[in-house]
Amino acid sequence: MALRLQGKLALVTAAGQGIGRAIAEAFAAEGARVIVTDVDNKKLEGLKSLKRCKLDVRSTASIEALANEVTTELGALEVLVNCAGYVHHGSVLDCSEQDWDFSFDLNVKSMHRTIKAFLRQYFVRRFLDPRGPRPLCLRRHKSRRHRAHQGGCSRFHQERHPGQRHLSRHDRISVAGGADQGPVARDR
Numbered sequence: 001m002a003l004r005l006q007g008k009l010a011l012v013t014a015a016g017q018g019i020g021r022a023i024a025e026a027f028a029a030e031g032a033r034v035i036v037t038d039v040d041n042k043k044l045e046g047l048k049s050l051k052r053c054k055l056d057v058r059s060t061a062s063i064e065a066l067a068n069e070v071t072t073e074l075g076a077l078e079v080l081v082n083c084a085g086y087v088h089h090g091s092v093l094d095c096s097e098q099d100w101d102f103s104f105d106l107n108v109k110s111m112h113r114t115i116k117a118f119l120r121q122y123f124v125r126r127f128l129d130p131r132g133p134r135p136l137c138l139r140r141h142k143s144r145r146h147r148a149h150q151g152g153c154s155r156f157h158q159e160r161h162p163g164q165r166h167l168s169r170h171d172r173i174s175v176a177g178g179a180d181q182g183p184v185a186r187d188r
């Protein structure tokens with residue numbers, strides 16, 4: 001193998017068997033640090049990996065907890081493989097509304113859950129963690145008098161960092177440890 005994923009942190013859902021397992025094995029062979037997950041964690045035995053976790057992709061709470069745990073322990077995820085899925089057998093006539101809801105939840109909504117949880121953590125760590133390569137500066141802006149001395153209106157309306165758009169106000173506040181008062185905050 002050419003080690004095309006050398007050092008990359010990757011997470012694979014449904015890595016216990018089939019396509020997910022094959023991806024996890026190929027990623028490890030390419031040098032990735034692979035976190036393998038499955039709803040049935042017994043299936044993960046024997047897989048070469050950095051971390052093995054039970055994960056039901058139908059549970060938002062479990063996904064959010066794992067995203068937080070992984071990012072805190074190992075840093076921001078770089079590759080996410082959403083492999084968990086299920087295909088009902090039979091025709092549309094055999095498919096009940098319950099079957100449809102189950103499939104849609106497992107095959108489609110699960111991806112929204114994982115992407116949202118890991119992407120949020122990615123932005124929080126990548127842009128706000130002072131140990132990261134590009135930490136966002138969320139200091140309160142200098143006094144109005146100081147800014148006036150700098151001259152030019154652009155000083156009052158600096159553009160926000162693009163990464164900040166992806167964070168809810170809650171995330172910005174909790175990570176920065178104080179309210180982001182923005183460039184036009186009132187002087188106290």
Ligand SMILES: NC(=O)c1ccc[n+]([C@@H]2O[C@H](COP(=O)([O-])OP(=O)(O)OC[C@H]3O[C@@H](n4cnc5c(N)ncnc54)[C@H](O)[C@@H]3O)[C@@H](O)[C@H]2O)c1
Pocket residue numbers: 013014015016017018019020037038039040043055056057058083084085086087106107
């Ligand atoms: N096999 C094919 O020909 C084929 C073709 C196209 C797409 N797909 C899709 O690729 C994916 C994998 O297919 P496969 O054939 O390897 O599947 P598979 O049935 O062999 O394996 C599915 C894995 O998903 C796990 N899983 C089930 N529910 C889960 C949940 N709620 N949370 C986490 N993990 C769960 C199972 O434990 C199992 O390990 C599926 O999404 C499938 O729809 C498969």
